[in-house]
Structure formats: C-alpha cells, structure tokens
Amino acid sequence: MRKNIVAGNWKMNTSLQEGVKLAEDVKKAIEGKDLKCEVILGVPFTHLASVVEVVKGSAIKVAAENCADHTSGAYTGEVSVEMIASTGASHVIIGHSERRSYYHETEEILKTKVDLALAQGLTPIFCIGEVLEEREANRHFEVVEKQIVESLFHLCEKEFGKIVLAYEPVWAIGTGKTATSDQAQEIHAHIRSIVAKKYGESVANDLTILYGGSCNGGNAPELFAKPDVDGGLIGGASLSAEKFLPIILAF
Secondary structure, eight states, X not given: OOOOEEEEEOOSOOOHHHHHHHHHHHHHHHTTOOOSSEEEXXXXXXXXXXXXXXXXXXXXXXXXXXXXXXXXXXXXXOOOHHHHHHTTOOEEEESOHHHHHXXXXXXXXXXXXXXXXXXXXXXXXXXEOOOXXXXXXXXXXXXXXXHHHHHHTTSOHHHHTXXXXXXXXXXXXXXXXXXXXXXHHHHHHHHHHHHHHHHXXXXXXXXXXXXXXXXXXXXXXXXXXXXXXXXXXESGGGGOHHHHHHHHTTO
C-alpha cells in the first residue's frame, strides 16, 4: 500500500540543542492527533542519535540528510550508512538538488549510495527534479526520467519497492515559487508511468512520490489532494513545529 508521508529536511540549520527542542515541539504538536500520514524528520548528522531518542514512542521517524558512497575507510569527514543506521535512524535523503549542484553528485555516485542504504536496511528518500532552464526548455519529463533510470532502474522489483521518491522542482526550492498543484500532479503522474513501464502497475501504484518545492500550510491541502502527490519533503517550514503541523494535518 502506498504511504502518505510528510518529511522535514532541516538542511544545515539548528544547533544540537535547538534541534532537540524542535523535535520535542513536533512530538508534542502531533500528540493525540489522528494522523493520516507518516512523519519523518531529516536532521543533521550531529543530531541523529539525540533526535531518535527524543521521538521514541511517537509516530515520528528520523532520516539522515545524506550518506557517504563508501562503506568505511580513509574518507575523513564522511558518514557511512552503517554509522547512520547505528543511531536508530530509519531513512536517508539521497540526491537532494543541493547535493547534486553544490557537491557535484552524479547519477553513478547516487546509485552507489542507494545500494549501500538498502543493504543497511535504510529507506532512501531519493530526490529528482529539474532546474529552471530545463523546465523552460520543456525538458522536465526527460530530466526526471534520466535521473530515475540511471540511479534506480538497476534495482530488482523488491528493492525498488523500498524507495520513496521526492520530486523537487529545483526552481521552486527556497524561492517562494511553487509548482501549481496541476504541474505537480502532471509530473508525478509521469514519474509513476515511467516506473510502471519498468516494474508494472502494481509497483508504480505502491510508490510514494513526495513533492518538495516551497510547500507550506497554505498550499499543502491542494497539493496533497492530487491523486499522485503522496506528501511533501519540506524545507523551511519544517524548522518550526507551528508551521510544520498544518502540513502534516493537510491529510
């Protein structure tokens, strides 16, 4: 069955103390609520173990924001999937547009990260999406297809069934611009059709596809009402329990 998910991506924000307080605030905010979605907090590496401890016993799961493309060794400053899993985190964000852009992560690197995460029992939240020039050149369908094919289509059906996809119109991240709900639905439906061609309708229908592009409490209900939009990967609005809660409750 397809899951509805609202995942926060804190990016490089909050000290450890601020992050623990934010996780506590989110936990309190959803207490006693009849949730219709899974809630995930994507937090900096330094926060993982502490936030896992804070949210124990609640409906909240924890994700790392990235992982290394090696299992271990002389890679100073890198954090392996085994290290992430050892904190109690269950998910890892892979291929975020900021990682692709600023750190030049290729489809081949991301493919390796996906394989390592799955082997360690972590659920990859795999990000795809086009930049403004690609959208304006009407290449958005082609761009997301290439990203999916090159990093994910080597997986067997069972492995692919463990992936969560997050579509990010890169031109709408942190800009205040949002794809219209119809634009989001159009490309999410296209993504599902690409998956159906490779793995069949059943796998495609079970796939969770999140929208990640300036989603907030105001536009979340309209976005999430679309049949192929299964939740959001939320940036700025996840840094406040007050702003994050209405998005969770949009389901």
